[in-house]
Amino acid sequence: MDKLQQGIDRMQEQEFEEAAKLFTEAIEEQPEEPLGYINFGNLLLHMQEYERAERFFERALSLDEKAATAYYGLGNVYYDQEKFTKAQEQFLHAIENGLDEADVYFLLGMTFVQQDYHKLALPYLARAAELAVEDVDIQFQYGLCLAQNHQFREAKKVLEGVLQLAPEHGDALYNLGVVAIYEEDPQTALEHFNKALEVQSDHMLASHAKAEVEKALNQE
Template sequence: MDKLKQGIEEMQNHNYEEAAKLFTEAIDENPNEPVGYINFGNLLMHMNDNDRAVRFFNRAIEIDKTAATAYYGLGNAYYEQEKYTKAQEQFLLAVKNGLEEADVHFMLGMTFIHQEYVKLALPYLLRAAELAPDDVDVQFQYGLCLAQNGQIDASEKVMNHVLQLEEQHSDAHYNLGVVALHKEDARKALDHFRQALEINPEHMLAAHAKSQVEQALNE
């Protein structure tokens, strides 16, 4: 097994020092190969050393301007630093250079969400949802974005799909409660808020909404 594969295995097993040693040796042996730098960048991300990770991803891009996974890694590093515009630029370059996975579209969508551009986020989250129909986080964020864009029926459908994937998803229940209120079905809303609280008794939004609905029903 080559050193990069060994290093990835060690990283997956949380043996970060051993992984770093193997990646360093791989880079020393092939200094003009971008993959070693990309893997080292990913390792540094796992270790929450985003500043150094940025340097390794940039080095990979210097070597190969078409290294899509280097742009993706760099985007993630900027995202973790809450530099959402910079992250967005890198994710777009990853897509431009051929990366067509759910993760990159999802992260692109999330950069727009953090900048409160919910309309711009929607097509990317839609694409991520198409590519990862069984990913709970992707489906939930897509459903949330639909609601934020006023597409209530579509959001309801996606949130129900989230519950099929994960029955104990308190936030999906909460959002279905909000959808029910939009449709003026207070009792259905109350049921969802109660279920959200059964799953997560600390769900403050659900608790507040439940008390408001109960008060309205009692008047």
């Protein structure tokens, strides 16, 4: 097993000092190989040492300007620091250079969500959802984005799929209730809000929405 793989294994086992040592040795043995810098960058990113991580990813890109995972790593550096426009640029470079994985599309979509550009987020979240059909977080954010774009029929289908994966997903239940309100079905909305509160008693949004729906129904 080469030192990079050993370093990745140590990193996954939370043995960060040993991982750093192995990555350093790999870089010293092959200083023109970008993978060593990328893996060390990922370790530094995990440890939230963002400035150092950025330098390692940039070093990798100076050796190979098509290193898609280095762009992805840089995107994560910026995303974690809420520099969403800079993160977008890097995630797009990663995709342009052949990275076709759910996570990069998901994070690219989320950079737009974080800036309230829900229409721009939708195609990237859709691709992420297509690539990761059993990832609860990705499916939920896709469903939520559909709802924010007023595509309620599709949102309902996706959020119901989230409940198939995670039956006690309070936020999915709450947002199904919101969709039902838009569909002018207050009784169904109330059912969803009640279920959300059953699985998460402190769900403030569901509690408030339930009170509003009950108030409206009592006035009829």
